[in-house]
Amino acid sequence: MTHINALDPGASPLDYYGYELRRHREAAGLTQRQLGDIVNYTGSLVGQIETARKLPTPEFSERADAALGTDGLFSRLVELVMRSQLPAWFQQVAELEGRATHINTFQTHAVHGLLQTPEYARAVLGVLDGADLEDRTAVRLARQRILEKDEPAVLWMVVSESVLHQEVGGRETMRGQLAHLLAFEHVPMVNVQILPFAAGAHAGMQGSFTLFRFASSPAIVYTEGYGSGHPTANPDTVKDCSLRYDHLQAAALSLRDSAELIRRVMEERYGEQRDTGGHSMA
Template sequence: MTHINVLDPGASPLDYYGFELRRHREAAGLTQRQLGEIINYTGSLVGQIETARKLPTPEFSERVDAALGTGGLLSRLVGLVMRSQLPAWFQQVAELEARATEIYTFQMGMVHGLLQTDPYVRGTLGALDRTDLDDRTAVRLARQRIFEKEEPPVLWMVLSEAALYQEIGGPETMHGQLARLLAFESNPRINVQVLPFSVGAHAGLTGSFNLYRFESDPTIVYTESYGSGHPTANPHTVKDCSLRYDHLQAAALSLTDSAELIRRVMEERYGEQRDSDGDPVA
């Protein structure tokens, strides 16, 4: 007899997801293999997700919802599952991102996670530890689903010019990442300004920080150190960081000039490399 792992649906969001997936599959009279064939995944993967040994993805959830007629249940659950897999100290930040109407971020050394590409995420997360890199990458990218909401937040990112030159993941990865930033040029809800080297000393020299603003709740300031995050609604801190951000935006290039600089760096520093005959270098 095949041993069936019995999940406690109250143990975690991942366990609850697996429990619901199995319940709806069995109610439809399908085996794991049969469901896998319908949604174009392996039966083994279905089993791993049902037993909370593998993270589901948004795409997997959407396909299962369509196949089993669950009314979007698993697609709604997958965001909660992904947030639960974040480090405990960061889970509150993901909740702030999900609730905020406006997000303002100043980044010193790299692109903010909400705008990172898959290869760039892998380059940052895998710099020291490549354990479970696929799952950790999926979890970070899942945070970007906040932009798919009916009323997505407005995001402003002031990015130090240094981040354009900090080569994470190699030239191809950087080319793709900068191209991703340029893809938002016509999106009024996602705005990128570059703080150029030429400004010299500036209001953000003490480090990166985020401001989260809400419909009715107080504004939250978030800063980060190794292995810990520090959200606060202290009015003095909020006032200080809001003023700092105003000065950073004023010192940064305009949206148009920022895009021109990003494009120039992308093409000149990370563009296709060619040999003396003009052929692409493998």
């Protein structure tokens, strides 16, 4: 087992977080168990975070800040910790998400990570790889904190209707995911349009892509494959994908009609089923 004194605070954001947590806890004259009691976590968990064996969560960080009077230190650090745990090829994308003023994404096979529920994200990440699933899910969900900023990016997602019907994680998970999309129906900064099957051949036939736009930097197009990401600021690529996105938005249902379709699929495909006697079926 790694000894806390052996931690090098410069080794990684996770190590630095653990080092600072121990330093501030000891300065406050608290044991791990006492701090755990205050923040409503176990002393064992506090110890695991201090030794960089467990990822802290945003909730833990907020409570630690309040308990130790650290003026938001751990809430700020946890964002760096979470970003550092992303696959190396995806860390740049998370940085782009944090800087962008507009994020326009077209998704062919899954809900975008910024709008995934915990259950849906867990099901997506768990395909063929169940290792550290809870931590990987927490890291993905931490990206969604950019939507809570004082001035969040405008997120616009055009998603294929097939995503609504692809049963990821089971009926209950899908019902929760579609309900989550509907929760943004009246949020101007988050917009979801459905590209219906009736659209036929469309400008996104080559696959999913995301356009990042910034206040004072060139736009970037991002695509990805298996275990790799491909961001580019090539003007021709940006121009081509911008045109494609305009056409996809034009072919997609309106925001209101998209919400109605999501609601209908949620109720008809994933709603509570009953037998002929009117009894609920699992």
